[in-house]
Amino acid sequence: xxxxxxxxxHKIQLWRRLGSVQYRNSRLLQRQHLSSFSSNADRNDDLxxxxxxPDTGVATLRMHRSPANSLSMEMMQSISGAIRKAESxxxxxxxxxxxxxxxxxxxxxxxxxxxxxxDLARLPKFWESFQQLYLDLYGSRLSTIASIGxxxxxxxxxxxxxxxxxxMTDNPKCTIGLNESQLGIVAPPWLAQQxxxxxxxxxxxxxxLLGTLFTPQQALTVGLVDExxxxxxxxxxxxxxxxxxxxxxxxxxxxxxxxELTRGTQIAKLxxxxxxxxxxxxxxxxxxxxxxxxxxxxxxxxKRKK
Amino acid sequence: xxxxxxxxxHKIQLWRRLGSVQYRNSRLLQRQHLSSFSSNADRNDDLxxxxxxPDTGVATLRMHRSPANSLSMEMMQSISGAIRKAESxxxxxxxxxxxxxxxxxxxxxxxxxxxxxxDLARLPKFWESFQQLYLDLYGSRLSTIASIGxxxxxxxxxxxxxxxxxxMTDNPKCTIGLNESQLGIVAPPWLAQQxxxxxxxxxxxxxxLLGTLFTPQQALTVGLVDExxxxxxxxxxxxxxxxxxxxxxxxxxxxxxxxELTRGTQIAKLxxxxxxxxxxxxxxxxxxxxxxxxxxxxxxxxKRKK
Amino acid sequence: xxxxxxxxxHKIQLWRRLGSVQYRNSRLLQRQHLSSFSSNADRNDDLxxxxxxPDTGVATLRMHRSPANSLSMEMMQSISGAIRKAESxxxxxxxxxxxxxxxxxxxxxxxxxxxxxxDLARLPKFWESFQQLYLDLYGSRLSTIASIGxxxxxxxxxxxxxxxxxxMTDNPKCTIGLNESQLGIVAPPWLAQQxxxxxxxxxxxxxxLLGTLFTPQQALTVGLVDExxxxxxxxxxxxxxxxxxxxxxxxxxxxxxxxELTRGTQIAKLxxxxxxxxxxxxxxxxxxxxxxxxxxxxxxxxKRKK
Numbered sequence: 080x081x082x083x084x085x086x087x088x089h090k091i092q093l094w095r096r097l098g099s100v101q102y103r104n105s106r107l108l109q110r111q112h113l114s115s116f117s118s119n120a121d122r123n124d125d126l127x128x129x130x131x132x133p134d135t136g137v138a139t140l141r142m143h144r145s146p147a148n149s150l151s152m153e154m155m156q157s158i159s160g161a162i163r164k165a166e167s168x169x170x171x172x173x174x175x176x177x178x179x180x181x182x183x184x185x186x187x188x189x190x191x192x193x194x195x196x197x198d199l200a201r202l203p204k205f206w207e208s209f210q211q212l213y214l215d216l217y218g219s220r221l222s223t224i225a226s227i228g229x230x231x232x233x234x235x236x237x238x239x240x241x242x243x244x245x246x247m248t249d250n251p252k253c254t255i256g257l258n259e260s261q262l263g264i265v266a267p268p269w270l271a272q273q274x275x276x277x278x279x280x281x282x283x284x285x286x287x288l289l290g291t292l293f294t295p296q297q298a299l300t301v302g303l304v305d306e307x308x309x310x311x312x313x314x315x316x317x318x319x320x321x322x323x324x325x326x327x328x329x330x331x332x333x334x335x336x337x338x339e340l341t342r343g344t345q346i347a348k349l350x351x352x353x354x355x356x357x358x359x360x361x362x363x364x365x366x367x368x369x370x371x372x373x374x375x376x377x378x379x380x381x382k383r384k385k
Numbered sequence: 386x387x388x389x390x391x392x393x394x395h396k397i398q399l400w401r402r403l404g405s406v407q408y409r410n411s412r413l414l415q416r417q418h419l420s421s422f423s424s425n426a427d428r429n430d431d432l433x434x435x436x437x438x439p440d441t442g443v444a445t446l447r448m449h450r451s452p453a454n455s456l457s458m459e460m461m462q463s464i465s466g467a468i469r470k471a472e473s474x475x476x477x478x479x480x481x482x483x484x485x486x487x488x489x490x491x492x493x494x495x496x497x498x499x500x501x502x503x504d505l506a507r508l509p510k511f512w513e514s515f516q517q518l519y520l521d522l523y524g525s526r527l528s529t530i531a532s533i534g535x536x537x538x539x540x541x542x543x544x545x546x547x548x549x550x551x552x553m554t555d556n557p558k559c560t561i562g563l564n565e566s567q568l569g570i571v572a573p574p575w576l577a578q579q580x581x582x583x584x585x586x587x588x589x590x591x592x593x594l595l596g597t598l599f600t601p602q603q604a605l606t607v608g609l610v611d612e613x614x615x616x617x618x619x620x621x622x623x624x625x626x627x628x629x630x631x632x633x634x635x636x637x638x639x640x641x642x643x644x645e646l647t648r649g650t651q652i653a654k655l656x657x658x659x660x661x662x663x664x665x666x667x668x669x670x671x672x673x674x675x676x677x678x679x680x681x682x683x684x685x686x687x688k689r690k691k
Numbered sequence: 692x693x694x695x696x697x698x699x700x701h702k703i704q705l706w707r708r709l710g711s712v713q714y715r716n717s718r719l720l721q722r723q724h725l726s727s728f729s730s731n732a733d734r735n736d737d738l739x740x741x742x743x744x745p746d747t748g749v750a751t752l753r754m755h756r757s758p759a760n761s762l763s764m765e766m767m768q769s770i771s772g773a774i775r776k777a778e779s780x781x782x783x784x785x786x787x788x789x790x791x792x793x794x795x796x797x798x799x800x801x802x803x804x805x806x807x808x809x810d811l812a813r814l815p816k817f818w819e820s821f822q823q824l825y826l827d828l829y830g831s832r833l834s835t836i837a838s839i840g841x842x843x844x845x846x847x848x849x850x851x852x853x854x855x856x857x858x859m860t861d862n863p864k865c866t867i868g869l870n871e872s873q874l875g876i877v878a879p880p881w882l883a884q885q886x887x888x889x890x891x892x893x894x895x896x897x898x899x900l901l902g903t904l905f906t907p908q909q910a911l912t913v914g915l916v917d918e919x920x921x922x923x924x925x926x927x928x929x930x931x932x933x934x935x936x937x938x939x940x941x942x943x944x945x946x947x948x949x950x951e952l953t954r955g956t957q958i959a960k961l962x963x964x965x966x967x968x969x970x971x972x973x974x975x976x977x978x979x980x981x982x983x984x985x986x987x988x989x990x991x992x993x994k995r996k997k
Contacts, residue, residue, distance in 0.1 A: 222900070243896075243897070243900060244897070259639065259643075260636070260639040260640055260642075260643050261635065261639075262639070263636040263638065263639045264639055265639055265642035265643055265646065266643075266646065268646060271643075271646040271647070275647070275892075276892040276893065276896075277892070277893045278893070279585060279608075279891060279892075279893075280581075280582040280583070280585075280647065281582065281585075281608050282608075283647065284549075284582075284644075284648075285550070285611070287643040287646060287647065288528070288549060288632065288635065288640055288643050288644060289631065289632070289635060290639075302891075302893050302894075305897070325901065326900065326901070329872050329873065329900065329901060330872070330875040330980075330984050332875065332978075332980050332981065332984075333871065333873075333874070333875045333876055333877055333902075333981075334872055334900055336872075336877035336975070337871075337872045337877055337878075337883075337899040337900050338896075340877065340878065340880060340883040340899060341883070341887070341892065341895065341896040341899065342896075363642070366638075368636075368638050369638065369639075372636050372638075372639070565945065565949075566945040566946055566948075566949050567941065567945075568945070569942040569944065569945045570945055571948035571949055571952070572949075572952065574952060577949075577952040577953070581953070585891060585914075586887075586888040586889070587889045587890070587914050590855075590888075590953040590954075591855070591856070591917070593949040593952060593953065594834070594855060594938065594946055594949050594950060595937065595938070595941060596941060596945075672944075674942075674944050675944065675945075678942050678944075678945070
């Protein structure tokens with residue numbers, strides 16, 4: 080029974096599969112968790128734009144769902160679709176993920192109207208799209224760089240955590256972190272594990288309990304981002320391009336195998352546990368207490384707007 | 386068979402249970418590992434004092450077993466009982482753990498006379514009380530704050546590690562750490578795991594090998610404590626109260642679910658393994674070599690007193 | 692089936708075994724993974740030298756395979772043999788691992804001519820010797836100190852990671868790290884896990900992807916080494932001796948039990964998975980892509996020499 084397979088066994092399975100397919104198409108990590116839902120990148124040009132440069136090997140994925148790149152089901156499917164489109168081009172080895180909203184917001188996280196008084200038939204599909212986005216981005220064969228020009232709370236932080244490298248603008252008004260507890264909800268275990276893996280268990284524990292949002296400087300200190308761009312420095316896009324070029328110098332087969340070392344276990348774990356994860360999320364988010372807290376939070380946001 | 390269930394399976398079970406009970410009474414973490422031994426907090430007022438403020442939602446647990454809050458079986462049962470008493474009050478959301486000994490000592494750790502030339506019938510019960518204290522404190526539904534005004538070696542450090550936040554007085558004479566190896570004994574795996582989770586694998590490995598006791602400044606550097614109180618600053622108690630208030634602002638259901646993310650697996654692991662853990666401890670501590678080392682250590686302590 | 696036993700179950704088995712054998716001969720960690728291939732330390736005096744001082748309890752293992760202590764199968768068997776020889780002397784509690792090459796190079800890592808256009812009958816034996824060297828050094832009952840006077844890339848870094856303490860000369864020309872990806876190959880999971888355990892998951896992930904080689908100062912910052920020796924300071928050998936003396940003050944039984952806490956699980960994992968690990972390595976390294984990249988790398992090295 081799959082849930083009884085230990086981490087160690089998962090690793091071995093992946094490890095062997097890596098050996099046997101011998102990276103035949105360099106898209107293994109991607110391939111192993113492709114679900115059957117069809118990509119719809121093409122019909123979502125109003126949500127994301129993908130720009131591929133076969134010359135440099137770098138593709139740029141720009142998110143622009145107004146007003147804050149919050150992740151509706153369609154937005155998540157659109158990002159997933161664009162990632163796969165980039166991967167399908169054999170000349171592309173690196174992906175820069177960024178926002179092209181005038182406000183600079185990276186992503187405000189999950190679209191809360193999907194969670195508050197939700198359509199119960201749509202809710203599990205919404206969650207599956209979130210899982211799929213994580214699997215697509217975190218497990219991509221491409222080297223992935225988050226170019227974070229503005230706030231990245233909650234699932235916006237997940238987008239950043241799923242990349243291989245994070246560059247952020249050094250503006251103290253822009254914060255990043257898994258602040259779910261402040262909204263009365265909780266990150267799923269696979270997202271919490273990303274947090275633990277990137278900033279360490281103790282930092283993650285405290286930040287998850289308190290729903291901490293880190294300023295860029297604080298994020299750099301705990302390791303949540305890798306580099307800051309000060310105003311006056313070269314632009315964040317140039318830095319992302321330079322970093323992409325650095326990754327591209329590594330033989331792709333070795334780079335993908337190295338990624339598998341730190342990410343394979345987590346990908347296998349969620350892949351074998353999607354239904355239960357969805358079930359828990361749906362039952363948790365629809366409880367009276369959570370709905371009430373979400374309602375108050377949305378009300379507070381609406382007031383702040385005025 | 387339970388020992389063959391992987392971490393991942395444990396997590397799933399907890400995750401589902403979290404969903405199904407829907408935090409009916411917000412005491413899930415506590416509930417899932419309540420053992421059958423009866424609380425005896427009331428008859429131990431000479432060992433600990435519990436002071437609850439329903440207005441602020443904060444309870445304070447003061448330890449005062451002379452001379453050093455060392456953990457005899459009765460002391461551990463007394464602390465466990467007080468934690469549960471605090472949890473039984475639905476208005477209480479936060480617990481401050483501190484010492485009210487005039488010397489300021491937080492806790493000297495396990496009562497060594499329980500380990501040296503031990504009563505063989507009592508020894509396993511003593512160890513089970515230690516496990517239970519860990520399960521009660523580490524898995525409490527309350528947000529827990531250790532206010533450490535003095536030394537906290539060995540199991541005294543465990544008390545601190547089991548809290549959600551640690552504030553320590555900045556007095557270089559007060560040290561904290563798992564120094565078991567210096568006494569010729571070894572921390573149990575669940576306690577070592579706490580150490581690893583809080584200060585990182587490498588720091589923990591070296592400190593466990595050498596039995597390192599950290600000064601407050603060193604403890605802050607490795608992340609063993611979160612904050613230091615300098616003399617002249619606001620008192621350690623005020624800081625603990627302020628931190629408690631910060632935790633209380635988080636919706637309790639979300640805060641408990643976040644705690645489950647980082648602690649659920651470890652709690653499930655020991656809960657399913659208590660007998661074997663006790664068996665190993667008893668066989669290890671009663672070996673001739675360990676008894677001899679403990680004897681020399683106690684002799685050295687006695688000489689130092691004079 | 693052993694690969695389905697979870698980490699947690701492994702731990703329990705080790706824990707119980709520790710209890711039952713009661714460190715009868717203080718060589719448990721070593722004993723549990725002794726393979727059947729016979730030691731050949733004696734006939735390899737041209738590769739390593741072992742110098743034991745029963746008075747201090749410290750043995751020194753000097754590697755001197757010209758020109759760079761690269762790890763051929765014979766070299767690895769020779770180091771393994773010397774570790775066991777040191778362990779067989781009950782008066783020895785500590786081992787210093789160092790290089791006595793005039794160039795100061797610690798170890799250049801695996802002998803690449805073993806990997807490029809390899810003898811297919813020898814290749815699996817070569818890899819098993821590498822696994823065995825890890826098991827012997829990482830799981831030694833001795834406290835182990837790496838005295839790193841020069842570069843330690845790839846498997847040279849593994850030698851350092853397997854010790855309990857790492858002292859390095861502060862010369863920016865000497866670098867250390869798992870740079871496998873730069874050569875088009877990948878570290879095995881057990882070596883990647885050592886890296887994660889020592890420098891943290893995030894540092895390890897990025898360094899594995901990019902094949903980073905750290906300068907001594909960078910290595911100190913991420914925790915890859917514990918101490919640097921500046922020129923003018925006491926010699927690196929004196930520092931290693933002092934550190935060895937510090938470890939020796941800890942009761943051996945407790946020190947070995949503490950080592951088991953952080954290393955037992957990993958040792959058990961590889962011990963139960965050696966064949967599959969070898970199988971993957973052999974199939975990965977013999978692919979056309981990897982052979983081609985290795986060929987270019989060796990050519991580049993040859994040109995640089997001239």
